[in-house]
Amino acid sequence: MDWNEAISLLHGADWKHAKIGLERMKDLMHALGDPQEKLRFIHIAGTNGKGSTCSMLRSILTEAGFKTGLYISPHLDAFNERISMDGLDISDEDLRLMAARVREAALKLKEEPTDFELITAMALSWFKENNCDLVVLEVGMGGRLDATNVIPSPIVAAIMSIGLDHTEVLGDTFEKIASEKAGIIKPGADLVVLDQTESVIDVITETFNTVNHKKADLCDKESTPAKLVITSPAELKLHSRSLKGQCFDYRDFKDLRLPLLGAYQLGNVSAVLDIISCLNLRGIPVSDEAVHIGLAKSKWPGRFELLSEDPVLIIDGAHNPDGVEALVDSINAFLPDQKICFVMGVMKDKDYHEMLKLITPFAESFITELPYAARGLDAETLKKEVASYFEGSVETAASVTDAVTKALAHAKEIGVPVICFGSLYQVAEVSRLMTTIQADNK
Numbered sequence: 001m002d003w004n005e006a007i008s009l010l011h012g013a014d015w016k017h018a019k020i021g022l023e024r025m026k027d028l029m030h031a032l033g034d035p036q037e038k039l040r041f042i043h044i045a046g047t048n049g050k051g052s053t054c055s056m057l058r059s060i061l062t063e064a065g066f067k068t069g070l071y072i073s074p075h076l077d078a079f080n081e082r083i084s085m086d087g088l089d090i091s092d093e094d095l096r097l098m099a100a101r102v103r104e105a106a107l108k109l110k111e112e113p114t115d116f117e118l119i120t121a122m123a124l125s126w127f128k129e130n131n132c133d134l135v136v137l138e139v140g141m142g143g144r145l146d147a148t149n150v151i152p153s154p155i156v157a158a159i160m161s162i163g164l165d166h167t168e169v170l171g172d173t174f175e176k177i178a179s180e181k182a183g184i185i186k187p188g189a190d191l192v193v194l195d196q197t198e199s200v201i202d203v204i205t206e207t208f209n210t211v212n213h214k215k216a217d218l219c220d221k222e223s224t225p226a227k228l229v230i231t232s233p234a235e236l237k238l239h240s241r242s243l244k245g246q247c248f249d250y251r252d253f254k255d256l257r258l259p260l261l262g263a264y265q266l267g268n269v270s271a272v273l274d275i276i277s278c279l280n281l282r283g284i285p286v287s288d289e290a291v292h293i294g295l296a297k298s299k300w301p302g303r304f305e306l307l308s309e310d311p312v313l314i315i316d317g318a319h320n321p322d323g324v325e326a327l328v329d330s331i332n333a334f335l336p337d338q339k340i341c342f343v344m345g346v347m348k349d350k351d352y353h354e355m356l357k358l359i360t361p362f363a364e365s366f367i368t369e370l371p372y373a374a375r376g377l378d379a380e381t382l383k384k385e386v387a388s389y390f391e392g393s394v395e396t397a398a399s400v401t402d403a404v405t406k407a408l409a410h411a412k413e414i415g416v417p418v419i420c421f422g423s424l425y426q427v428a429e430v431s432r433l434m435t436t437i438q439a440d441n442k
Contacts, residue, residue: 024109025117025150031105032121035128036151039069042275043151045139045181046160048322049194049268052260052300053160054138056272060294061134062086064286069127069135071120071148076302077428083123085130098122116140120147134284144183153186156278158271159204160194161264163322175203182207188226190278194271195231227278231270238266243306243334251277253288257296261314262304263333264326269295302427304330307434311411313404315431317424319347321354327421331362335417339364341410343403343420345371346382355422356389364416365393369403371426400426401433408437 029036042057044050051072061068068086075081080089090098102121106113113121120140127135137154139146162178178200185191185208193204205228212226232251239247245259248266250273258269272295276286302317304327312335318327331340340362346352368382377385379396386394397403400420407418420430 019111020145022145022147022150024111024113025120025147027109027111028102028106028113028117028121029124029150031108032102032125036124038128039124039132039135039151041151041154042134042136042279043139043148043154043157043184043189044137044160045143045146045158045184046194047163047177047181047320048326049160049264049271050138050158052262052265052268052303053158053272054136055300056258056260056269056295056298057136057275058084058087059298060272060276060286060291061136063294063297064290066133066284067131069123069130069132070138071123071127071135072138073116073119073140074424076424077431082119083126085127085132090126094126095122098126101125114147117147120150124151139181139184142177142180142183144180146184149184153189154184155282155284156190156192156275157184157186158192158194158275159184160268160271161196161322161326162200163320175199178203179207185211187211190227190229190282192229192231192271192274192278194267195233201230224282227281229274229278231267231274233267233270236266236270241333243309243312253291256292258298259296260298260300260303261306261330261334262316262326263329265304301431302424304334307431308408308438311408311415312417313408313411313434314417314419315427316419316421317427318355318421319350319423321351321358324355324358324421327419328358328362331419338417341365341367341407341416341418343367343369343397343400343407343418344382344386344422345369345379345400345403345426346377346422347372347375347425348377349375350422352377352382352385352422356386359421360386360390363390363392364414365395365410366390367395367397367403367407369397369400369426371400371423376423376425400429404430404433 044054058068058070070084073082083090102118137148139148159181162174182204191208208228235251237249245257247257250270253273279286302315304316307313307315316327318324341364366386368379370376370379383394383396397406411418
């Protein structure tokens with residue numbers, strides 16, 4: 001099987017037309033020898049913030065000396081980004097080998113697995129083959145019936161920010177979505193929850209108590225009972241913040257530096273540190289030094305990421321109203337009282353009307369573009385939508401790179417920052433453009 005055949009395999013099935021459930025995934029993993037049963041996991045769910053949380057955790061755990069696997073989705077540029085170990089992506093050769101192995105197992109099943117199920121099976125098999133000490137596992141969508149939920153009880157699970165996304169599958173209220181995310185809760189596993197609305201916390205707490213109460217009689221009396229931890233914003237003390245990073249204390253962790261920007265990252269890092277505390281109490285030692293160095297080395301591209309300082313260009317993957325609310329918070333924190341030239345591209349199925357209501361008060365101008373032809377909203381249609389909320393200048397561009405080039409020229413002329421947002425699909429293209437521009441300017 002060559003590289004193209006591997007990628008074709010991984011994108012061959014359409015989850016929207018597949019029967020929802022875990023039986024297919026359980027059968028696939030059993031055909032592969034159930035590698036997930038021999039691994040230890042930290043399982044992360046949520047609408048927004050779970051990817052950043054996973055990345056920070058991986059960096060800290062690697063620094064602490066653990067061979068740490070990381071599984072995320074989607075990728076921004078190369079498919080290999082989804083499966084990595086200690087910061088190194090799976091090689092093309094290993095990806096081909098894993099694809100062939102999983103495909104062979106899938107052919108024995110009565111029902112064809114979805115592409116996400118196949119990819120998840122590949123990741124779990126690869127982590128086992130490489131004898132990972134710990135695996136940081138990001139939920140794809142929801143939680144209860146997500147392919148990643150085939151794992152046994154993790155050491156710690158976490159549920160990050162809950163928002164209204166994938167409502168056609170997960171439900172149309174915060175409480176319904178929270179219930180689906182809470183499906184990753186398993187007996188005996190600690191749970192860290194990002195502090196958020198009371199109704200969401202109530203749903204998650206009820207599920208946690210129910211799961212652990214039902215199984216209490218079956219657990220070893222000597223084992224440490226599962227603990228529920230809600231992050232505490234009141235205990236986070238911000239010392240300084242700039243486009244270079246954020247310095248803060250949280251609970252017993254002091255003088256930490258986080259290079260990831262975005263006001264919301266302080267909530268995410270609070271959850272990370274509470275997870276680390278749970279691991280320490282479970283006998284998995286992570287030193288303060290590993291926390292300090294691991295956080296300082298953390299990277300998570302495409303989330304309020306500074307790509308240029310002169311002029312300021314920030315790329316943000318905000319693609320739903322909750323993501324744009326977080327972007328607005330970051331604009332207020334890092335670019336107060338400044339009007340922004342926005343480069344915007346969005347998918348047709350996103351709530352771009354609500355996104356525009358939130359973002360237009362901060363706009364100096366807009367340049368619209370098409371980030372992904374198959375699913376994207378065309379630039380002219382988006383221009384008309386923007387104009388219904390914003391009276392200033394709105395231009396279209398023939399491509400993402402053309403839009404960013406126009407925006408940079410405009411920014412240099414009048415001295416405004418540029419923020420490109422609306423879709424994760426455009427992050428890699430913008431990053432490559434800026435790398436080329438900066439190399440040419442050296």
